[in-house]
Amino acid sequence: MNKLNLFIALSILLLWGCNQGGSDGKKIIDETPTRGNIQIAADESFQKLIEQEIEVFQHNYKYAKINAAYETENDLFSDFFKDSVRLIITTRKLTTAEENGLKSNSIFPKTTKIAYDALAFIVNKDNPDTLIKFETIKDIFSGNVSDWAQINKKSKLKDIKVVFDNNKSGNVRYIIDRFMLSPKFPEYCYAVNSNPEVISFVEKNKGDIGIVSVNWINNKEDTVTQKFLQNINIVAVGSTTEGNVYLKPYLGYIAEKSYPFVRDVYIISRELFTGLGSGFVAWVASDVGQRIVLRSGMVPATMPIRLVKVSKE
Numbered sequence: 001m002n003k004l005n006l007f008i009a010l011s012i013l014l015l016w017g018c019n020q021g022g023s024d025g026k027k028i029i030d031e032t033p034t035r036g037n038i039q040i041a042a043d044e045s046f047q048k049l050i051e052q053e054i055e056v057f058q059h060n061y062k063y064a065k066i067n068a069a070y071e072t073e074n075d076l077f078s079d080f081f082k083d084s085v086r087l088i089i090t091t092r093k094l095t096t097a098e099e100n101g102l103k104s105n106s107i108f109p110k111t112t113k114i115a116y117d118a119l120a121f122i123v124n125k126d127n128p129d130t131l132i133k134f135e136t137i138k139d140i141f142s143g144n145v146s147d148w149a150q151i152n153k154k155s156k157l158k159d160i161k162v163v164f165d166n167n168k169s170g171n172v173r174y175i176i177d178r179f180m181l182s183p184k185f186p187e188y189c190y191a192v193n194s195n196p197e198v199i200s201f202v203e204k205n206k207g208d209i210g211i212v213s214v215n216w217i218n219n220k221e222d223t224v225t226q227k228f229l230q231n232i233n234i235v236a237v238g239s240t241t242e243g244n245v246y247l248k249p250y251l252g253y254i255a256e257k258s259y260p261f262v263r264d265v266y267i268i269s270r271e272l273f274t275g276l277g278s279g280f281v282a283w284v285a286s287d288v289g290q291r292i293v294l295r296s297g298m299v300p301a302t303m304p305i306r307l308v309k310v311s312k313e
Contacts, residue, residue: 033279034061040277041069041076042089043170044194045117045213046265048222049296050089056292057283064276073170080270086277087269091117091170094268107270114284115265116257116299118249119171120217121235122202122210129155131246133238134260138179140209143186148207160188163201163210167191171211174263196228203231214249218297225297237261255299265298 030036042050047070054066069076069085073092079085081098093111094102102109121137123130129152139145140160148157162185164172172191176183192198195212202210210232217234219225236246240260253259267284271277283289290303 031275033274033276033282035063036276037065037067038087038276038280039067039069039085040087040089040280041071041079041085043073043076043091044070044165045091045170046089046215047195048219048225049115049215049293049298052292052296053280053284053289056288057280061279064279066276066280072166072168073173074168080268083270086271086275087267087281089114089265089267091174091263091265093266102270107272110269110271110281112267112269112281112285113264113301114267114289115293115301116254117263117265118214118254118259118298119174119261119263120212120214120249121237122199122212122217122232123235124202124204124206124208125231125233126206127157127233128152129157130233131236131238134240135238137237141175141179141181141185141189146186146188157207159207161205161208162186162189163198163208164189164191165195165198165212166193171213174261175211178261199228199232209235214254214297218249218251219295220297221295251294251297251299264301 031038050068050070054068058064058066069079071079073090076085076088076090077098080088081101094109099109121132127148129148132151136145136151140162145151146160148155148160166172169191175181192201195216198210198212199216202208217225217228217232234248236248237260239245239247239258241258247253247259249259249261254262267281269277269281284293285302287303290300293300294303
């Protein structure tokens with residue numbers, strides 16, 4: 001047994017619950033942590049990451065089939081509570097009421113933190129204003145800043161338009177929670193259907209500010225990501241702790257949480273026995289799974305990374 005299989009086997013023993021039955025209380029004989037067929041759902045923000053995790057997992061375990069749906073946060077939680085999916089990848093934990101509701105039906109959910117993500121603010125390649133204060137971003141969502149001249153008096157651009165991935169997404173909820181805002185955004189805030197659509201809108205419109213997960217723009221090995229980066233600029237956001245310091249959502253700033261818009265990524269499982277869902281969770285939390293997280297442009301949550309500070313002499 002190689003080190004990877006040994007790690008997963010040990011992880012699965014740790015994940016082993018007291019209840020060894022499926023949803024109907026019967027053990028699913030044909031399913032193991034590395035064999036079977038399950039349905040999961042992930043926040044659309046993490047589609048590129050989860051596709052990579054599944055591809056490598058299934059390559060290693062040829063009798064495993066993981067079918068993933070990529071949805072808005074609202075939809076994936078709805079599917080989770082309806083028992084349409086066994087586990088979800090999301091940026092929020094279950095609330096106490098949600099957890100108690102599951103427990104009242106003898107379902108004891110397990111939550112595993114797998115990564116640290118960040119929201120990136122992007123603008124058109126021809127927009128020179130790529131330094132924006134944290135307070136100014138809050139004012140944009142509060143309705144107090146709606147014109148580029150309010151950010152830079154020399155700007156030739158006029159109206160600001162903010163583009164979200166979806167009005168039911170975790171990105172929208174995060175901004176509301178981060179700034180303690182009303183759910184009703186100013187009229188110049190729009191929603192499309194996905195992170196790639198946000199990038200496409202920003203590519204075509206000079207006055208737009210787009211909001212996406214770094215999962216879509218930080219992977220240096222991905223050709224789609226590199227194509228995106230040719231047509232947009234990533235905004236550097238003013239630090240909340242150091243004056244006149246602007247930070248982009250690079251790995252080091254995400255890891256030390258100095259970038260102001262860092263968030264946790266979780267896998268939440270409702271599996272009642274040690275099946276393929278438990279095996280996949282153990283895989284993503286393993287050394288190989290966490291290296292895929294790192295390669296995707298996010299920071300691993302279960303594997304330490306070494307930060308090296310380079311100074312000019």
